[in-house]
Amino acid sequence: AQSVTQPDIHITVSEGASLELRCNYSYGATPYLFWYVQSPGQGLQLLLKYFSGDTLVQGIKGFEAEFKRSQSSFNLRKPSVHWSDAAEYFCAVGALGNTGKLIFGQGTTLQVKP
């Protein structure tokens, strides 16, 4: 079955430090992958997506993610975290079929220390 795993439920980093949020997926074909961010009380905002091509994708707010097929991973990175990055981050995979269904991971809550 298709699934998405975000192994880290909660991460705390200092402002200015680098960040990596992990995402592993289980999928039977070439996946299309997304990272969304959810600030408290807000909806989901797309950070970046991978459909095909270059395995390193750039997103908004200085985020990037690398698709590694051999590791079934799509980790999100940012070289220098800002206090405003504190939020919940969701990795998602587009399900097989042509219906648009997204399967989300459990989410990682990012806390930023001053």
Next chain:
Amino acid sequence: EPEVTQTPSHQVTQMGQEVILRCVPISNHLYFYWYRQILGQKVEFLVSFYNNEISEKSEIFDDQFSVERPDGSNFTLKIRSTKLEDSAMYFCASSRGPQETQYFGPGTRLLVL
């Protein structure tokens, strides 16, 4: 920039009552979705809708749930007889195609008492 809107932002209802959650997708999008997020849990797919019919639904989306696009702009989720476990944040999303980016609304927080 166009966005998905949802009303109401919060709804409190009694168990057994019917609720209708409303969404206005982005105007040139053709695919519409509902997801829900129970407090502290992950976002779960409920249903996808295209060309005026359901294209996929999850096991959560039982006979108590229905969706409708009553006019050219609105997309609604109806829960016929709410249960306590229906309490959640409900997100509407839309996209141009099934493998295109989905844009999410701000959500409706439903509380069933």
